[in-house]
Amino acid sequence: MGFLDYFRSEKKRSASLAKERLQVIVARERTNRGGADYLPALQQDILEVIRRYIAVDDDAVRIQVEREGDCEVLELNVTLPETE
């Protein structure tokens, strides 16, 4: 690999890194869109309930609505702390 090529491949990564990050954030923001204004509050409430029993991180609860045909599915993911 030549001297100039070295810089070129660094830069290649720059645009494709931008693209990858955008794809992830845009996909996430799209699923949070569409009417479910109550989701952040629901997420917070669930987090509080879980914390009555287990100490979890602030971002331990992930919540999203998936559309499957005519019905909507509320998907809930809770990450528990690692046990030693």
Place this chain on the structure above:
Amino acid sequence: MARIVVVTSGKGGVGKTTTSAAFGAGLARAGYRTVVVDFDVGLRNLDLIMGCERRVVYDFVNVINGEANLNQALIRDKRVEGLEILPASQTRDKDALTFEGVESVLNALAETHDYVVCDSPAGIERGAHLAMYFADDALVVTNPEVSSVRDSDRVLGLLSSKTRRAEQGEEPVKEHLVVTRYAASRVGKGEMLSMEDICEILSIDLLGVVPESTAVLNASNAGVPVIMEEKTDAGQAYDDLVARYLGEEREHRFLTEKKGLFGRLFKG
């Protein structure tokens, strides 16, 4: 009845006003009665870009408040037959545009024009919402840069939910992607998101790609819509864009760099 076209972006400074002026002038040149409406209350810039700032007497808010009628506020362009602008107010009151006021002004303009082009302010707040609410078509202006693309996606979400067409269950607002400040040489080096990348992420129809060009600054210095500068790359890109909007097929001309001597020497 006119078609109402909003030029919007979310992110500021990406080229909405430049695009509104060029697009409006292009439609008028093609023979359509066109009015460009400045929704950027408080900042008012369209008049400068279109070179009629010294002829502003009344503005959009004066008309809404009944202090002037529409004909007193509309400014006729001196160069292009059939082109008018409705300037924004410089009031600091952000609530000066009312929903009912905007609706009645747009309805009146729609009766006497073929196209009403709405130059949206940046952001996704009230002003931007009002500018897009009554639209039939949207030009979503995007720069090849992460925050601009993300904001455009948010704006697409709003266009499909918070507009009159969406709320009344009509055919959705027709969305067109306009990529501006495109630097083909930087895309070639992998430093900048390419047109394909942006289209893939946003998945809407590409209407035009406008290159990063010194012609835009020059045209704004002179108060001439850049589309009037027919020898320039940006002027030609906007001319293509308007022709495509009106249904003509035209190739995208500015996606690859014209290599100068320097570029050819270092071609890898």
